[in-house]
Amino acid sequence: MFGRRKKNDSAKDGGAAEQVVDGAAAAEQDDADAPEEAAPRRINLPPAPRPDGPWDISEVLGSPADGRVDLGGIFVPGVDGMELRVEVAGDAIVAATVVLGDSAVQLQAFAAPKKEGIWGEVRDEIAAGITQQGG
Structure with missing residues (x-):
């Protein structure tokens, strides 16, 4: 998560801004530095069937x-x-x-x-x- 200090706090620190990064954001930054070939491939799967219906006439087998x-x-x-x-x-x-x-x-x-x-x-x-x- 990113946080900001109030204007008064940044003036006390001499204008230095603090940035808080959680673990997920840090991992994303590390992944961005990794080569593209190491990135996982996405596979498009068909939507999950509705075993109990309701079904459109076009979805009925046979x-x-x-x-x-x-x-x-x-x-x-x-x-x-x-x-x-x-x-x-x-x-x-x-x-x-x-x-x-x-x-x-x-x-x-x-x-x-x-x-x-x-x-x-x-x-x-x-x-x-x-x-x-x-x-």
């Missing part, structure tokens, strides 16, 4: 439709013994309920601009709907 049900904004992978219930409003799928054994999960896709503050209202509406349905 054909996106292989073993999946296309619900528009969501591809649901098929599993043996799974039951898929679809809720439709007009000509659009608004929700899908996946049942497997004694467990069930309802899937809904939402999109809205984050900057306009609409998510606060949407979250409240979703929570009210879940509570109203007994969830």
